[in-house]
Amino acid sequence: MELVIGDKAYSTWSLRPWLVLKRCGATFDEVVVALNQPDTAARIAEHSPTGKVPVLKVDGETIWDSMAIAVWCAERFPDVPLWPADAHARWLARSVACEMHAGFGALRTVCAMGPEHSMVGPDRADPPSDDAVRQEVIRLVEIFRTMRARFGQGGSYLFGAWSVPDAFFTPVAARIRHYRIDLAEHGDSDGVAAAYVATLLEQPDFLEWGRDA
Ligand SMILES: N[C@@H](CCC(=O)N[C@@H](CS)C(=O)NCC(=O)O)C(=O)O
CATH class of the missing domain: 1.20.1050.10 (Glutathione S-transferase Yfyf (Class Pi); Chain A, domain 2)
Incomplete structure (x- = not known):
């Protein structure tokens, strides 16, 4: 499983699913694409259909959007309380x-x-x-x-x-x-x-x- 993210100093969207995956105790590789570089768009395009990060690559699929990845986490790790019980x-x-x-x-x-x-x-x-x-x-x-x-x-x-x-x-x-x-x-x-x-x-x-x- 791979999470493709932007620079950790400022990729705010990337931080969200990264935190959720950590809470799940998931084992995943990080692929960091440097943002704001001449080749950023080309590098992201190698991974993401939207031209944006984060994306999660798992089970032969690419899941894009931080909320979709969080929803996937709740499905894949049903024993981890990712949402309030009440x-x-x-x-x-x-x-x-x-x-x-x-x-x-x-x-x-x-x-x-x-x-x-x-x-x-x-x-x-x-x-x-x-x-x-x-x-x-x-x-x-x-x-x-x-x-x-x-x-x-x-x-x-x-x-x-x-x-x-x-x-x-x-x-x-x-x-x-x-x-x-x-x-x-x-x-x-x-x-x-x-x-x-x-x-x-x-x-x-x-x-x-x-x-x-
Ligand atoms: N709604 C998307 C937004 C993703 C997004 O805007 N990501 C930014 C990075 S923080 C991006 O990839 N920008 C493209 C670029 O900087 O070239 C999500 O939740 O994942």
Whole structure:
């Protein structure tokens, strides 16, 4: 099994399924394609029908898209609790993971990760002043605070124990750190959302990812 990914310093989409596979205890080879190079498109095209990474190569098939790979993981590793056990928590966990997957375009664009904006390095950038970003961060804070309050009792992840939404929110936690976004200025009155972001940034698998970046 092979996971084809982009640079670990800034391929935010690649990080998500990598974290999920790690949680599954899956054994897989990593193929890292350097992004932003003259031959990047050609190299990705050797692996991916969409011209994008990540893709998972398994059982003679190529699975593209980080969410599709996470869904495959839940199917292949049914004994690993990738989604919350409680039905209500699970329904909303899927909703927020899909919301992250499909949205937050202003954050992705204005607070881009790239060769000079690392998810894992010590460098930091100035906070954005964009109003669309502000609205999206307010929504993120609302998600983090609501889910932690409703379902977070069993641990420090979004739904208590680690689940797929944590993989999908880890890249945005890295953006928040890199761009020094103050969540208290976005409705996080008592630091609940900031504490969750800190949990994501300290998760052992993310630290391992960072060591290889
Ligand atoms: N929705 C896709 C998005 C994948 C995506 O946009 N990947 C970026 C890398 S982070 C990419 O491959 N870009 C092509 C390039 O940089 O040349 C997913 O979830 O996997």
